[in-house]
Amino acid sequence: MYGADLTEIHDLIHESRGKDYGAEARELTRRVRRLRPDARSLLDVACGTGAHLRHFAGLFDAVAGLELSEPMVRAARRALPDVPVHTGDMRAFDIDARFDVVTCMFGSLGYATTEAELHAALAAFARHLTPGGVVAVDPWWFPETYLDGHVSADVTTVAGRTVARVSHSAREGEACRMDVHYVVADAQGGARHFTETHRISLFPRTAYEKAFRAAGLTVVYVPGPHSGRGLFLGAAPRDRATA
Structure with missing residues (x-):
């Protein structure tokens, strides 16, 4: 969630x-x-x-x-x-x-x-x-359209805040596990990093x-x-x- x-x-x-x-x-x-x-x-x-x-x-x-x-x-x-x-x-x-x-x-x-x-x-x-x-x-x-091992990366800057997102997705049985890393940085708060993991079914x-x-x-x-x-x-x- x-x-x-x-x-x-x-x-x-x-x-x-x-x-x-x-x-x-x-x-x-x-x-x-x-x-x-x-x-x-x-x-x-x-x-x-x-x-x-x-x-x-x-x-x-x-x-x-x-x-x-x-x-x-x-x-x-x-x-x-x-x-x-x-x-x-x-x-x-x-x-x-x-x-x-x-x-x-x-x-x-x-x-x-x-x-x-x-x-x-x-x-x-x-x-x-x-x-x-x-x-x-x-x-x-x-299952047949999913790309096992897919990596994506994106960086954007809006209104003085920069956000970077890097994800890796790998198959686990009948689902995929997607690990996503974020770095958020701005002048006031500096840089912070957090991660989210999602398990999504490949029906x-x-x-x-x-x-x-x-x-x-x-x-x-x-x-x-x-x-x-x-x-x-x-x-x-x-x-x-x-x-």
Whole structure:
């Protein structure tokens, strides 16, 4: 789970690496509205600091977020004071509301540690859909597309603060372990270093599709978006009863 140190620089470092949250939100919305043209409400699960959510807020009449990390929740609430951001686990949550669209971005569903947890998360997403609603998932890498031993490095300077990020990712069984080192430096505080380790499951495409179908959703996979990880779109039947 993301801590306070990373929360402070999360969006800055990823935007410096070329991540365009606004473009991703617009493209996902375009695809979702092919399936549900009248979609008005959206829940972003594992919303982090609200980087995607702030763009979804301009594309839908009503939006909300869900996030497990308390520092990220606080950051999202500060950034989006008019948007409900709930603290909760994507594998088991109930916020007593239903949405036309439920999203889970940036490979976050890979934090499910087993296929049973993957199924639990998709079931929770589906429970929060209106009839005919759509679930959109930006997955983590599949086993065959994952680059074992991948190293990346980035440095950016904004408003007098320099942030360096170096990561190494290696396969561990059916998951990957990603160790990330950060150095943050500015004139007032000097330089400080911290690390984060993430274990992210390498579910095959078929496992995602099985979980969508088990949740009562039709599913299609769109290759290409999100740095090549692709996008899953699952639709609920129009005549289904809400829970």
